[in-house]
Amino acid sequence: MKFGLRLRGGLLAALIMFGAPVVAPVGAVFVSSSALAQTVQSISVEGNRRVEVETIRSYFKPGPGGRLDQGAIDDGLKALIETGLFQDVKINRGSGGQIIVSVVENPVIGRVAFEGNKKIKDEQLTSEVQSKARGTFSRAMVQSDTLRIAEIYRRSGRYDVRVTPEIIEQPNNRVDLVFTVNEGAKTGVKSIDFVGNNAFSSYRLRDIIKTHESNLLSFLASSDIYDPDRVEADRDLIRRFYLKNGFADVQVVAALTEYDPEKKGFLVTFKIEEGQQYRVGAIDFRSSIPNFDPTSMRAYSRVNVGSLYNVESVEKSVEEMQIEASRRGFAFAVVRPGGDRNFEAHTVAVVFNIDEGPRTYIERINVRGNTRTRDYVIRREFDISEGDAYNRALVDRAERRLKNLDYFKTVKITTEPGSSSDRVVLIVDLEEKSTGDFSVSGGYSTTDGALAEVSISERNLLGRGLFAKASVTYGQYARGYSLSFVEPYLLDYRVALGLDLYQRQQLSNSYISYGTKTLGFSPRLGFSLREDLALQLRYSIYQQEITLPYYLSNCNNVVGSAAFNPSPAFANANGIDLSATSGLGCYSDGEASLPVRKELANGKTLTSALGYTLTYNTLDNNKNPTDGLLVDFRQDFAGVGGDVTYLKSVVDAKYYAPLVSDIVGLVHVQSGMLTKLGSDLRMLDQFQMGPNLVRGFAPNGIGPRDLNPFGTQDALGGTKYWGASLELQMPFWFLPKEVGLKGAVYADAGGLYDYQGPTTWSLTNEMTTTKNSSCTPSTVNPASAGTCTGLVYDNGNVVRSSVGVGLIWQSPFGPLRFDYAVPLTKGKNDRTQEFRFGGGTTF
Numbered sequence: 001m002k003f004g005l006r007l008r009g010g011l012l013a014a015l016i017m018f019g020a021p022v023v024a025p026v027g028a029v030f031v032s033s034s035a036l037a038q039t040v041q042s043i044s045v046e047g048n049r050r051v052e053v054e055t056i057r058s059y060f061k062p063g064p065g066g067r068l069d070q071g072a073i074d075d076g077l078k079a080l081i082e083t084g085l086f087q088d089v090k091i092n093r094g095s096g097g098q099i100i101v102s103v104v105e106n107p108v109i110g111r112v113a114f115e116g117n118k119k120i121k122d123e124q125l126t127s128e129v130q131s132k133a134r135g136t137f138s139r140a141m142v143q144s145d146t147l148r149i150a151e152i153y154r155r156s157g158r159y160d161v162r163v164t165p166e167i168i169e170q171p172n173n174r175v176d177l178v179f180t181v182n183e184g185a186k187t188g189v190k191s192i193d194f195v196g197n198n199a200f201s202s203y204r205l206r207d208i209i210k211t212h213e214s215n216l217l218s219f220l221a222s223s224d225i226y227d228p229d230r231v232e233a234d235r236d237l238i239r240r241f242y243l244k245n246g247f248a249d250v251q252v253v254a255a256l257t258e259y260d261p262e263k264k265g266f267l268v269t270f271k272i273e274e275g276q277q278y279r280v281g282a283i284d285f286r287s288s289i290p291n292f293d294p295t296s297m298r299a300y301s302r303v304n305v306g307s308l309y310n311v312e313s314v315e316k317s318v319e320e321m322q323i324e325a326s327r328r329g330f331a332f333a334v335v336r337p338g339g340d341r342n343f344e345a346h347t348v349a350v351v352f353n354i355d356e357g358p359r360t361y362i363e364r365i366n367v368r369g370n371t372r373t374r375d376y377v378i379r380r381e382f383d384i385s386e387g388d389a390y391n392r393a394l395v396d397r398a399e400r401r402l403k404n405l406d407y408f409k410t411v412k413i414t415t416e417p418g419s420s421s422d423r424v425v426l427i428v429d430l431e432e433k434s435t436g437d438f439s440v441s442g443g444y445s446t447t448d449g450a451l452a453e454v455s456i457s458e459r460n461l462l463g464r465g466l467f468a469k470a471s472v473t474y475g476q477y478a479r480g481y482s483l484s485f486v487e488p489y490l491l492d493y494r495v496a497l498g499l500d501l502y503q504r505q506q507l508s509n510s511y512i513s514y515g516t517k518t519l520g521f522s523p524r525l526g527f528s529l530r531e532d533l534a535l536q537l538r539y540s541i542y543q544q545e546i547t548l549p550y551y552l553s554n555c556n557n558v559v560g561s562a563a564f565n566p567s568p569a570f571a572n573a574n575g576i577d578l579s580a581t582s583g584l585g586c587y588s589d590g591e592a593s594l595p596v597r598k599e600l601a602n603g604k605t606l607t608s609a610l611g612y613t614l615t616y617n618t619l620d621n622n623k624n625p626t627d628g629l630l631v632d633f634r635q636d637f638a639g640v641g642g643d644v645t646y647l648k649s650v651v652d653a654k655y656y657a658p659l660v661s662d663i664v665g666l667v668h669v670q671s672g673m674l675t676k677l678g679s680d681l682r683m684l685d686q687f688q689m690g691p692n693l694v695r696g697f698a699p700n701g702i703g704p705r706d707l708n709p710f711g712t713q714d715a716l717g718g719t720k721y722w723g724a725s726l727e728l729q730m731p732f733w734f735l736p737k738e739v740g741l742k743g744a745v746y747a748d749a750g751g752l753y754d755y756q757g758p759t760t761w762s763l764t765n766e767m768t769t770t771k772n773s774s775c776t777p778s779t780v781n782p783a784s785a786g787t788c789t790g791l792v793y794d795n796g797n798v799v800r801s802s803v804g805v806g807l808i809w810q811s812p813f814g815p816l817r818f819d820y821a822v823p824l825t826k827g828k829n830d831r832t833q834e835f836r837f838g839g840g841t842t843f
Helices: 002-018 053-057 072-083 122-128 138-154 202-206 228-245 296-299 311-327 375-381 392-404 583-590 594-602
Strands: 043-046 086-093 099-105 108-115 163-171 174-182 189-194 251-260 265-273 279-287 333-342 347-356 361-368 408-419 422-434 436-445 451-463 468-473 476-488 493-506 515-530 533-547 605-617 627-638 646-658 664-676 718-730 740-754 802-810 814-825 835-840
Touching: 002 163, 043 053, 053 451, 072 086, 072 099, 086 279, 108 122, 189 202, 228 251, 279 835, 296 311, 296 347, 311 333, 311 347, 311 392, 333 646, 361 375, 361 493, 392 422, 533 594, 646 740
Parallel strands: 043 099, 108 174, 189 265, 279 347, 361 422
Antiparallel strands: 086 099, 163 174, 251 265, 333 347, 408 422, 436 451, 436 835, 451 468, 468 476, 476 493, 493 515, 515 533, 533 605, 605 627, 627 646, 646 664, 664 718, 718 740, 740 802, 802 814, 814 835
């Protein structure tokens, strides 16, 4: 109504000025030409309650000489209507040519309420609508708010939403505004189809995009909710995926969406034109900059002749070259990639052209949208600052770093002209998101039993970019707590400082006869050497002790003492007392192995160690990889104080490669060595292996083991191990992709050997021997103390191997895995476990 009044008012004024006869509309009365000589002071105001008279008069701007002409009155009328403060504005002529402005003020909103909204809270809706309590009521604004509420619900996947505004009149020109919401059912994506994809299956492409189809577990996630912005982003993800795999001409022509009333959901179809797949035929470097050798950039190229043409590799090469050129003093150098396609040979000749770019400097960096995060947390992600030469590669790197922080929903860096032609202003637009997490989670495995964890963490503590986490774990066989803190920029350098304090308790179970208590503290420094290479330096100090159940430490081993024979006596199947004939005392009562009892007698042991980890990571996805290499090399040197000394070296490498029909191949190799330095090695310092090396074996089921038939026959561990595994992971094509299930078949092989822990004990209450003794426990004479009561164990280097099948489920509760493996070769005393299950939260 108001918009119409403004248009009609302007049109009528024009017609009056030209003498055309018109009929004035209701609510708008115009003065005749006899009133054109009025001043602002001759304007009287009627009907106003809250708005001051002078405020209304101020909308009428006099012309030269302080006089009001018809145009000024017309403009004043339109300006008053546009304020939104009035329901109606009339201009009439009084006696003596006086101008009378009659207004009807809009009511004041007493309260804004929402009814029927269950999925979206009142606080969120209040922040989104323009109508506010104690503000001015406007029907146009109410209509806009109604559409805004409906849009919010549609963004959350409820396209059947209905929003009805209700205006309740109150005394004193006040109203209450109530929005009644009929939320409707959630509108999900019922199907996702691809047209024109020949090189990659629809199953594979569904793994690339963020939108998923609705399924039975959709209530635990929101990726199946239809979001047009997300669908549009999926188009770019598909395009980038093809460009990474050599399809330089790919086009994702359209993303068609259609609402199906019968299915009550959306059908999404992506139309793709793949084009040809190209390989790199040649690589050349050219420069138009004097004294710049273009071939020196070859070392920074990530593109190789013969490999698939990969746009991401080209982009990373351009970035590295441009940054290196800047370091060499060519601040304005610009690297532009080019490519000549050979359609017959299906190759691309890549050319990196290095030219002198425009001499442009950064005048300012303006950050907008960071209501919580401090400015310096954002600015430190830039390798450039105000006054530096503008370098697009460094700007793109800063944008990528800001996105990787995971503090913001969106990050976009744009440029605006500066104060002169050679100046630009960088605009950093951000939208923050919640960075705190509180979780109650759990899991179960055949090793640790049931586990539960309560944790609270914050990725952007106090808006300063700090990370802090506290967690408490309680389970059948594992308990403890941990506190972690990370400062990602130590002393304003790109070096991460981490501090970890932890306490862990492992209880005895069917796999080990003893428990352990560990209390430790570990500071660490992390360095990013490259995007795919990282280094971590650490210092670890922890105190560890062994605990035993009462029935494994309840007697005295001193020969001839009153407590020598256990009570009741330990007897064999024929009822013969073995405690008196074996000479092993408590050993024959089912006691733990000698190294375990020695650790128990030693009490608490302090370990102080320096270490580092070098990580090389080119995986395409850290959570669900299908391509790339991950290599970890770790070394720890214990002996920087403390009670033990050793050097422990471990290497672990995983290589993923896509094969055919969405099948992914995995090659996993691992190896470790524990080197004795000075003092004797403890049993607890040895490597303990089981299904983590060769599936089909029990935890601690591989390697050297105590052979005493009357004891607990504990696993002793070893100082050397190796392992290799081949695995094929394949989807279940007959199941929806969103279920997250896939199968695996594998073959494992490995070995653990060379135990170098305690084998004898020379204390007065223990009898000793050597590990090479030829006597057996059944022939020992109690009177011959010290002849044959040492550790007798299996230390053979046997190759263990197995084959098996697995079920992998990327469930909403965390990754779950079920394995059934059959050992093919094993040691005489190894312990097997064909079925294994584990999953939930990693503790």
